Amino acid sequence: MSFNLVAPRFMLVGGGAVAEVASVLQKFGLTRPLVVTDPFMVSSGLVRRCIDPLEAAGIKVTVFSDTVPEPTDTVVKAGVASLRQGDHDCLIGFGGGSPIDTAKAMTILAMGDAPMSAYKVPFQADAAKLPVIAIPTTAGTGSEATRFTVITDTARDEKMLISGLGALPLAAIVDYELTFTVPKRTTADTGVDSLTHALEAYVSRRANPFSDAQALAAMGLIGANLRTAFHEPRNAAAREAMMLGAMQAGIAFTNASVALVHGMSRPIGAHFHVPHGLSNAMLLPAVTRFGLASATARYAEASRRIGFAAASDDAETAAGKLADGLVALNAELGVPTPKEFGIDHAVWEGRLDLMAEQALASGSPANNPRVPDKAEIVALYRAVWSANA
Known part of the structure; x- marks a missing residue:
């Protein structure tokens, strides 16, 4: 039997692990992140669990928080526009599966000018513009460890499966303490x-x-x-x-x-x-x-x-x-x-x-x-x- 195996290059797992986010970035020489999250993570202040350690380490943080619960191609496109406005060297997906999936799709879409639909299976989306560091706040999607992202084509009401190494996070920080307030x-x-x-x-x-x-x-x-x-x-x-x-x-x-x-x-x-x-x-x-x-x-x-x-x-x-x-x-x-x-x-x-x-x-x-x-x-x-x- 022969088979392929894929997983993030580095995974930090444990209570309080999110406090080490700056050191995780530093392992890979990354210093200019765009944090992709959702409005609730911002309004609740939970995203500060990610931002504060970065700023304490002297890392400037930019936030894109316009994600939606079931990611759409229009939101991903807006995210890419935000990404291109800054001099970023990585994306941090912080939240449930939707912000992480959005970050993955953004780095794939940023490779060129094709629409998101051009990347759906059977296309293999193995290329990405920037690496993604995933920090899940729910125990569910597993998106922090997968080579998949699912994005809705708003024109066709179709959930598109995007698959490839381009969607595989470089690293993941898995901190169960972030789930205590999940409804x-x-x-x-x-x-x-x-x-x-x-x-x-x-x-x-x-x-x-x-x-x-x-x-x-x-x-x-x-x-x-x-x-x-x-x-x-x-x-x-x-x-x-x-x-x-x-x-x-x-x-x-x-x-x-x-x-x-x-x-x-x-x-x-x-x-x-x-x-x-x-x-x-x-x-x-x-x-x-x-x-x-x-x-x-x-x-x-x-x-x-x-x-x-x-x-x-x-x-x-x-x-x-x-x-x-x-x-x-x-x-x-x-x-x-x-x-x-x-x-x-x-x-x-x-x-x-x-x-x-x-x-x-x-x-x-x-x-x-x-x-x-x-x-x-x-x-x-x-x-x-x-x-x-």
Whole structure:
């Protein structure tokens, strides 16, 4: 077996690690960062956790904070304009997955004058203008460790997957203390997002021994700690475990790829503005049940690692407990169905063909243990409309 492995060149992990941001930049001779963040990080003052150590080290900081929750090509374009106005030598993505994804897309788009759509898969975006240092403030996307970014084409209502070494951060600072104030809804959605990353990486047709090790470790951490982090936001041990699990899940899927859940999730986000982790959660039980018979042993081991099945359960029993356990997890975390989220049923039905086409075009469904056709994807969308059964 041969396979490729990618990861950031340097990762600093631990409580309070963000205070070392200046020394991380100095390791690579970087002194002129553009911090890419969002309005809440600025208004809440959390971004100062990144800016203050830089300024204390004599590093001048410029901030671009016009990012949006689900990054768009228009925001990325505005970010590139801001980038070109200064003499910057790196980008720091500070925040949830959206600011980090925006920073990644900015450094790719800054390579030339082509639109963002020119870089979507199957194009390999291996070149970047400047390096990115990623500092996540949620335990979910794993974007700090991946070679992917997802950007919405506003003209077409399409979430574009951008893939390549150009999107891989040079370095990451993973500090769980930044997640203490994350709201419960965000904790739940990003937590299920990271669980989805690990599970899909493990059952992916592109899985390998390295990604398997990361995915299994991530599922163990997330399965044991997601509920605690949700119910007890200040529980340091749970927050630390979730942050590490999210990072490992990111490493897993950047080396094995995600599958059908993500392929179907992106169109829901693009058309109905459902946060990415939440749309993953809506889909996860039904899509998992769809693939069980095609990779029973793998789904069974995932179920055991997450904690849904016992070590003594046979494969078929353990796999069945995985799908049931995901339904129960969604219920405990208050995950709404698309209907409960407030999506109009007629509009949902009217978009199903297009969403199925966009899901297939992303390439992710081809990694699934059971590869669906368009009709099966439409049927799955219908199944999750009112119940993740």
